[in-house]
Amino acid sequence: MRTTEEIYQEMLAAFEARSGRRLDGSCDLAVRLYALAAQVQALECQAEWVLDQSFPQTAQGAYLDQHAAMRGITRQAAARAAGTLRFYTEEPAAAALDIPAGSVCMTEDGVRFQTTRAAVLPEGERTVDVPAEAVEPGSGGNAGPETVTVLTSCPVGIMGCVNPEAFSGGSDAEDDAALRARVLESYQRLPNGANAAFYEEQALRHEGVAAARAIGRARGIGTVDVYITAPGGAPDAALLEEVRADLQAKREIAVDVQVLAPETVSTDVTVELDVGENGDFETVKDAVSAAAAGWFTGKLLGRPVRLAELGRLIYNVDGVENYHILAPAADAPGDAKKLPVLGTLTVRAMEA
Template sequence: MRTTDEIYQELLSAFRERSGYGAEDACDLAVRLYAVAAQVQALECQADWVLNQSFPQTAQGAYLEDHAAMRGIARQAATRAAGTLRFSVEEAPTQDLSIPMGSVCMTEGGMRFQTTRAAVLAAGTLTADVPAEALESGSGGNAAAWSITVLAVCPMGITGCTNPAAFSGGADAESDEALRARVLDSFERLPNGANAAFYEEQALRHQGVAAAVAVGRARGIGTVNVYIAKSSGAPDAALLRAVEADLQAKREIAVDVRVLAPEESRLNVTVELDVGENGNFAAVKSAAEQAIAGWLTGKLLGKPILLAELGRLIYAVGGVKNYHILSPSSDRQGSATTLYILGELRVTEMGA
C-alpha cells in the first residue's frame, strides 16, 4: 500500500517529466497535487478493503457472514449461562415463602442471575434450589460454585443465596476466526449428502447446537449416530427431536439415523496460581475461574481436553505470574459419546 507522500512524489515526478519544470512545495500546484495524492491513497485503501471482503480468508463481520450464508452456515449466537440458585433462611419458617420468577442474585463483581421459574421455600426447611440463568448472554455469565452471594431483588423472608454448582454454558457470539474456520472447513470437507460432514453441518444449523459429531456404522452397516451438545452441556429432548426430524428428512435412502445426547462426565479442575507479591489474588482468581468455565463447554464435544490448552488459557489471564495444574493430572481423549463438563473448580494461591 503506497503512502500519500509516495503518491505525491510520483505525481511531482510525472509533472516534471512532462512540463520540464518542477513545482515548489508552497505553490498552489503542489497543494493541489498533494490533495489529489490523498484522494488516490484513500481509493487504494478502499480497493484493498473491498478485496479483503471478497474472500472468506480475509472477510470480516457482516461480510464474512455473507460468505458463510453461501455455504449454509450462520454465526452461532451468544448463549446465557445456566445453573441453580439456592435460597436460604437462618431459621426455618412456619409457612411457605414464595420465590418469584425473575428473582435476581449477583456475584460480588456485579454479574446478575435470575430465576427462570417461580418456586417455594417450604415451611420447616432452610433452603430451596431454583433453576436460573445469567441476565446477560456471553461467557461472563459463567460463575464458579459458591460465587453468587448477593441478593439483588430479595424475595420476602429470604436472607441468603448462593450457587452450589457452577453456572456454565455461557458463550460469546462466535468470533470471526471461529466462523472463518467453519467456512473454510466446509470447502475442505465437502458435504455430499452421505458423509459425516453433511450430518454435522446440518445439525449445527439448529439454534442451540454448539457441536456435532457424526459416527458412521455406529450400529452396523447403514446406520449413523449423530451426537450433539449445547454450550451448557447435553441437549434437551426437544432439541434432539428437532435435529433428528430434520436429518430424517434429509438423510440418504436406506440409512438409519439417530440423534443422541453424549454422556456427561464431570471434570474437576484444581489450579494453583502465583500472582506475585503485589497481585490482587481475588480478582485474578475470579478471572481465571471465568476463563476456565468459558472454555470447558459443550463446544469441546469430540475434542481432546489438553492440559497444554488449559495452561495456555490460565497463563493468558492478566496478573498470573505462574500456575500449577493439580487436576486433571493428564489429558483426556476426545470422544463423540462423552462430553466433559466442569465439575468442582478450585483455584487457590500458590504457596498459601
Template sequence: MPFTPPDFPAIQAAILRDIANQLPDADTGADSDFAIRANATASAIEGLYQHQAWVVRQIFPDTADSDYLALHARTRGLSKKVGVPAAGTIQLTGQQTAAISGPLLAQTPDGRQYTITATGAIDATQAISLAAVAVVSGSAGNAAAGTPVTLTQPPPGVNAAATITSMVGGTDDETDADLLARLLDVIQRPPAGGNAQDYRRWALNVAGVTSAYVYPLRRGLGTCDVVITSAGGIPSAVTLAAAQAYIDSVRPVTAKSSLVLAPAPLPIDHVIQVAMPGGSQALALALIQPALAGYFASLPPGTPYVRSQVETIVSNLPGITDRLLVAPTANVVPATSPAVQWCQLGNLSVSLMS
C-alpha cells in the first residue's frame, strides 16, 4: 500500500492535538503561541516529506530529474547525444571555369545559413554541386531539394543565386525522453553478444541517428545490415560514416560484414475523391494531408504500404462521408535488396465527388 505523506494542515493539526492532549488547559487558538510554533514546525516537517519524496523519485530512472537521469545513464555507458548539423550539396551556376575556393556562406530566404566547404570550378554545363553543411546544428537545417539560397559573397564569375540539391541529417539535441528510452532499452534488453537488438542499440548511440532497423543475413551468412534515419528523414553521409565506424568498433570480431545504409525513398502518389457535405476541396486536402503524413511516418523502411489502411484513415476523418481511393490501386511492397526502400507520401490530389 503506497504511503501518502501528510500535508501542512494535517501536520499542524497533529501537533496541536498532541499539545492539547499533554496540556488540556493550553491555548491552541489560531493566534496563540502554540499555534505559531506549530505552524513553523509543520512547515519544516512538510518540507522534509517533500524532499524525501523527491529523493525517492531520483532512485528510478523513469521518474528522475534530468541531472539524475544523466547519472543513471552514465552507469550504462550512455550520455545525451548532441545535435548534428544538416549536410548535403548546393548547386552553383556561373561562367565556365570560374573558380570556387575557400568557404562560402549561403542563406535561404527564411534565414537558414549553410557553409559550402568544398572547392572546384564551374564545368561546361555552367554548374557545379559542392558539399555544404548547416551553420547551426539541428533539424531546422534540413531543407528540401530545390530550396533557393543566396551566396553572401559570390566569387568572380559565380552567380549569387544557388539551389540546394540535398540537405539532410540534421538532428536536435537528444531529449530526456529519448535518453530514458535508450536507457530502459539497455536495462530491459541487456547486451547479448551481437544479436539484432544489439545492432539497433549501437546505431542509436550515434549522434544524428534517431531510428535504426536491423536486417540480419540480408547479404548472406555472417552479415547484418542496419538502416538508419535522422529526424524522420534520410541521414547525411557524415552520420552514415559515423554509424558505420562505431558499429565496426563494437560488433563481434567473428561477424563477417556489417553495413550501415540509408533507406531509398519510394514516393507513392495518391488520387483521392471524397464526399464532404458542406465542405470544400481545400478543407478536405487540409484534413487528409496531415493524416496521410502521419500514416507514412509510422512506416519503417521496408514495411509495405497497405491501401485499405489509408482508406480507413480517410473515411474516419470528420466531415467525410464517403471516399474513393483512385490511386494507388494496390498495396505497395518495398524492396529490401539491393536497397531498402522506404514508402513515402508523394504527390497528393484530393477532389470532391460530383
C-alpha cells in the first residue's frame, strides 16, 4: 500500500508534467495536494480493508460471523467453569445449616463462583459439597484445587469454603482464528446430507455443543453414532435429547442415528516447576493448575493428548522458567468415542 508521502510525490510529479512548473513545498497548492494525498491514502486503506472482509480467509469480527452464517455456522459463546465448593464448620453442626443457591465464594484474586442449587449441611456433620460455577463465563473461571477460599456471602453458621477439585470447562468465546478454521473446513469437507461432516455440522449448530464426532456404520450398515460434548465435558441429558431430535428429523431415510456422550478417559498430570529464585511458587502453581484445568474441555473430544501441547501450555504461564512433565509418560492417541478429562493434577517444585 502506498504511503501518503508516495502519493504526494506522485501528485507533484504529475502537476509538473502537466503544467511545466515545479511547486514549492511551502505554497498553498502544495499544502492542499498533501491534504488530498492523505485522503487518497485513507481511501486506499479502506478499500483494502473492505477487500479483506470480503473473504473468510481474512475477514474479522462481525464480518467473519457473516461468512460463517452463510455456512450455517455460529461463533461458540463463552462457557462458565464448573466444579464443587465444599462448605465447612469448625465443629459438627448443632443443627442443619441452609446454604442458599447463589452463595458466592471467590479466590484471593477476586474470581467469583456461585452455587447452582441450594444445599443443607446436616446436623452433626462438618462439611457439605455443593455444585458451583464461575459467575463470569470465560477461561478466567478455571481455578486450581483449593484456591477458592474466600466467603463473600456467608451462610449462617458456615465458617469457610474451599474447592477440593479444580474448576474447569471455562472457555472464552471462540476467537476469529478458530471460527475461521471451522468456516474453511466447511468448504473442504462439504456436507452432503449423508456424510460425517453433515452430522457434525448439524450438531455443532446447537448452543452448548463444544465438539462433535460422527462415526458411520457404527452398528452396521445404515447406522450413524454421533458423539458430542459440552464445553465443560460430558453433555447432559437435555442437550443429548435436543441434538438427537434435530438429527432424527434431518437424517437420511432408513438411517438409524444415535447421539451419545463419549466415554471419559481420566488423565493424571504430574509436573515439576522451576520458578527461579525470586518467583512465588504458590502463585505460579495456581496459574499452572488453572491453565491445565482450562485445557481439558469438551473441545478435546477425539483429539490426542500430546505432551508437546501440554508443555507449551505450562511454559507460557508467567513465572515458569522450566518444567518437567512426569505424567503422563507418553502421548495418548485420539479416539472419536472418547473424551480426555483431567484426573489428579499434581504440581510441585523442581528439585535443584
